[in-house]
Amino acid sequence: MAAPTKNQKIEALVKLVQKRCRGSGLSQPPQRTVLETLMYAALLENATFDKADLAYTVLENYYIDWNEIRVCSVRELADTLIDLPHPEAAAVRVRTALQGIFEKMYMFELEDMRKKGKALAEHVKTLESMSAGTPYMIQYVSQVALDGHLIPFDEASLRVMRRLGLSHVSSDGTQEVCLGLDRVVLKKSGLTFAAQLHHFAAGYYDVPDSPELLSFLSAIDPGAVNRSWASPVLTPAPVPAAVIAPAPTSASPKAASPAVKSKAAPPKKEAPAAKQAKPVSKPAAQKPTAMPAKKPVPQKPVVKGPDEPVKPAVSAKKTPAKVSKAKPVKKVPVKKVPLKKQVKPVPPTRKAILKKTPAKPVQKSKAVSPSKALRKKKPK
DSSP states (O other), X not given: OOOOOHXXXXXXXXXXXXXHXXXXXXXXXXXXXXXXXXXXXXXXXXXXXHXXXXXXXXXXXXXXXHHHHHHSOHHXXXXXXXXXXXXHHHHHHHHHHHHHHHHHHSSOOOGGXXXXXXXXXXXXXXXXXTTOSOHHHHHHHHHHTSOOSOOOOOHHHHHHHHHXXXXXXXXXXXXXXXXXXXXXXOSTTHHHHHHHHHHHHHTTSSOTXXXXXHHHHHHHOGGGXXXXXXXXXXXXXXXXXHHHSOOOOOSSGGGGSHHHHHHHXXXXXXXXXXXXXXXXXXXXXXXXXXXXXXXXXXXXXXXXXXXXXXXXOOOSSOOOOXXXXXXXXXXXXXXXXXXXXXXXXXXXXXXXXXXXXXXXXXXXXXXXOHHHHHHHOOOO
């Protein structure tokens, strides 16, 4: 049996997702602004539509505006997005997009992109220059908000395309693209196919090797079982062994040859195990070595009388004289003698003064006749 062509695989994939997602309630996306569509795409990446709708409702009602979401922490934002399968990754995408837009425009307004003066490719370059989100977020905005014929692919959808052999690495090796879908899937049915493919692939994001998924894809292409779902862009190339091995550090070329090494540095004989097992004995008390003691000086015998008491012999070793510390002088408490009150002298009263001073006799004035008085006064 001949292998199916690329167009046959795409047509079979369209029929598969239509059959599996029939009756799942996928309809046209609601009318949102360009910025709101971008934030919804950050929540929808690798998640189903019902979980993304719940997370977006919480995001609108819990925070005041987009600037509050931009300045909050990733942990706080992830705690409000618990309906998503990977809330921390979604929180990073939301904050990174808002920060990139704010640093470029100092506001959260992208409605100018709806104007028909520029091509879709220019709008895509503008969003990429602002670091406004992942490739899936920019592709989703281009299709839903800017009315472009472009099918967005997140990691869950790319895993399906890799199994079927429909994805290719770009020429520069930085991203993965799926070419040929726009020729098979028309623009009028592009939104429906993109929603159905996303809903089908997001259900197997956490179980990429599901037997049920492999049975669906092997019906389209038998070689899908043998292909890997891992991204070829993110897998690092194997490092050659010559790069890992360190270069020789010896300066002379003789040291590099093994024959010269064996002659120059013969192996030393190891000590027997019995000798190595004995621990080195250490003195019990590790004290500094003392100076040799001086020889005792012979003393002359002292002849004492019978009445004198016998004193013990003085040993040759002299004990170091102890330095007597001066005892602190006790302070004698001094009794405070109360001072006598100084009595102010009281001024003597009038009666006391009269008592001390003897009374002088009062001299009676002599009566002078008026005639004599007139005589004394002479006219001038």
